[in-house]
Amino acid sequence: xxLATIVLLALVVWPLVGDPRNDAFPLSTxxxxxxxxxxxxxxxxxxxxxxxxxxxxxxxxxAGTGEVLQAYALFERxxxxxxxxxxxxxxxxxxxxxxxPAYRDVVSVRIVTGTHDAVDYLVRxxxxxxxxxxxxxxxx
Amino acid sequence: MTDLRERxxxxxxxxxxxxxxYTALRLHELWAIAHLPAAHFEPxxxxxxVMPPVVVMAIACATVVLLAAFAAGWRARVVGPLAAxxxxxxxxxxxxxxxxxxxxxxxxxxxIALAIASWIDDPKGAVRLxxxxxVATYVLAGIAKLRLAGLAWMDSVDGAQLxxxxxxxxxRKALLGGGTAPLATVLLDHPAAxxxxxxxxxxxxxxxxxxxxxxxxxxxxxxxSWAFHLGIxxxxxxxxxxxxxxxxxxxxxxxxxxIAWIRCRYRNDLPx
Numbered sequence: 001x002x003l004a005t006i007v008l009l010a011l012v013v014w015p016l017v018g019d020p021r022n023d024a025f026p027l028s029t030x031x032x033x034x035x036x037x038x039x040x041x042x043x044x045x046x047x048x049x050x051x052x053x054x055x056x057x058x059x060x061x062x063a064g065t066g067e068v069l070q071a072y073a074l075f076e077r078x079x080x081x082x083x084x085x086x087x088x089x090x091x092x093x094x095x096x097x098x099x100x101p102a103y104r105d106v107v108s109v110r111i112v113t114g115t116h117d118a119v120d121y122l123v124r125x126x127x128x129x130x131x132x133x134x135x136x137x138x139x140x
Numbered sequence: 141m142t143d144l145r146e147r148x149x150x151x152x153x154x155x156x157x158x159x160x161x162y163t164a165l166r167l168h169e170l171w172a173i174a175h176l177p178a179a180h181f182e183p184x185x186x187x188x189x190v191m192p193p194v195v196v197m198a199i200a201c202a203t204v205v206l207l208a209a210f211a212a213g214w215r216a217r218v219v220g221p222l223a224a225x226x227x228x229x230x231x232x233x234x235x236x237x238x239x240x241x242x243x244x245x246x247x248x249x250x251x252i253a254l255a256i257a258s259w260i261d262d263p264k265g266a267v268r269l270x271x272x273x274x275v276a277t278y279v280l281a282g283i284a285k286l287r288l289a290g291l292a293w294m295d296s297v298d299g300a301q302l303x304x305x306x307x308x309x310x311x312r313k314a315l316l317g318g319g320t321a322p323l324a325t326v327l328l329d330h331p332a333a334x335x336x337x338x339x340x341x342x343x344x345x346x347x348x349x350x351x352x353x354x355x356x357x358x359x360x361x362x363x364x365s366w367a368f369h370l371g372i373x374x375x376x377x378x379x380x381x382x383x384x385x386x387x388x389x390x391x392x393x394x395x396x397x398x399i400a401w402i403r404c405r406y407r408n409d410l411p412x
Contacts, residue, residue, distance in 0.1 A: 001256075001257070001260045001262035001265030001266060001269065002265060004253075004256045004260060004265075004269065005265060005268070005269045005272065008249070008252065008253060008256070008269065008273070009269075009272060009273075009276060012249065012273065012276050012277070012280070013276065013280065015280070016280070016283065020284045020287045020288050021288070023240045024184050024185055024240065025184050025185040025231065025232050025235040025240055025241070025244070025245060025248075026185055026228055026231070026232070026244070026245045026248035026249060027185075027245075028240070028242060028245050028277075028280070029280065029284050030242060030245075030277065030280045030281035030284045031284045031288060032242055032281070032284075033285070033302075033305040033309075034281075034284045034285040034287070034288035034289055034293075035288050035289065036288065036289045036292055036301060037301070037304040037305055037308050038304060039303075039304050039307050039308065041308050041311055041312065043312065043315065045315045045316050057314065057315065057316070057317040058317045059317040059318075060316050060317055060318055062317075063316075064172065064175070064176065065169075065172055065173065065176070066168075066169050066172060067169065067239070068312070068313050068316045068317075068318035069239040069241075070173070070176075070237055070238065070239050071316050072238075072239070072312060072316060073180070073237065073238025073239050074176070074180065074238070075316075076238075077179075077180055077238065081179070085177070085179070088177075114315065116311060116315075118304070118307035118308045118310065118311035118328075119307050119328055121311055121314065122307065122310055122311060122314065122320060122324065122325050122328060123325050123328050123329050
């Protein structure tokens with residue numbers, strides 16, 4: 001068991017040799033929350049818009065995943081990848097919104113890049129700047 | 141030695157049961173992931189290529205069955221390694237779509253250690269390995285913070301590094317429709333709390349080896365670590381079920397005594 005212990009522990013600490021950003025599974029550098037951050041965040045995401053122009057956040061399930069972090073990666077790739085990928089994602093979200101009674105007031109889906117100050121947004125409810133990457137109509 | 145043999149048996153049953161239920165509860169999510177566009181796939185761990193959704197589900201379901209058998213101790217020498225391999229493969233696949241999760245690493249490592257233990261008759265060494273793995277993951281997380289952010293993590297004046305992490309993580313969730321953590325906005329409105337919290341985080345992670353001393357030291361560290369994960373849940377809405385439900389800490393505690401107490405109590409309650 002001593003040899004097995006040494007080998008397994010050596011494997012577990014092996015990621016320390018490399019860049020801590022080079023994460024993997026199950027041998028990880030555990031970099032979560034370690035990277036220095038500012039409170040300003042620019043990211044890509046989808047929004048719903050009502051007929052009166054009201055802004056609605058959409059659940060990650062509408063992007064095809066139940067995980068927020070996977071939805072984050074999905075939008076980032078779609079926005080910065082080929083245009084067809086973005087159109088496909090926007091269309092899929094609009095189709096799911098059309099079938100979801102919780103979003104019956106949403107008439108269009110906007111995929112945007114937004115820049116917000118996290119503390120202002122969460123504590124003071126101040127929405128930053130958002131610009132459209134693509135807009136799709138919700139057809140019912 | 142008898143106690144340690146019993147402890148190892150309890151650990152195998154508990155950890156494999158957790159892994160079995162956890163995998164079963166993730167089946168619906170794995171099904172959704174298996175349908176993501178192949179262009180989004182990024183190999184990690186044992187997940188080297190995209191598989192058809194049916195294959196992903198077949199492996200996941202087989203893993204659930206293998207883990208149940210391993211928990212029951214059925215043909216542990218064969219089933220144990222297969223169950224550990226299946227778990228590592230299924231959750232490598234889950235992490236291969238642009239976001240590496242850190243909720244299953246220790247479960248996978250513990251299952252690998254238990255699989256090894258089924259081949260080597262050394263309960264003391266096996267329990268020690270499981271305990272070392274728990275401690276190592278926390279120490280690595282502490283080292284990563286120091287490597288990535290350096291002394292910013294120990295900024296006792298305002299704890300800006302921790303505050304910014306919590307703020308940005310909650311903002312990301314809010315924008316993606318995941319909702320914010322219940323205490324996030326309250327805490328963000330009181331920035332003075334972040335200095336002590338960031339120091340406490342590092343002390344807890346880098347001080348994890350103290351739990352290896354056992355006894356009160358282990359209980360104290362386990363309690364502090366559990367509270368730390370509860371705090372993460374309340375301010376970041378991130379669930380680490382393995383430590384929150386206590387399974388991650390079992391190798392550090394004399395779990396066999398608890399089982400013996402339950403057995404004794406049960407026997408005493410039996411009608412004579």
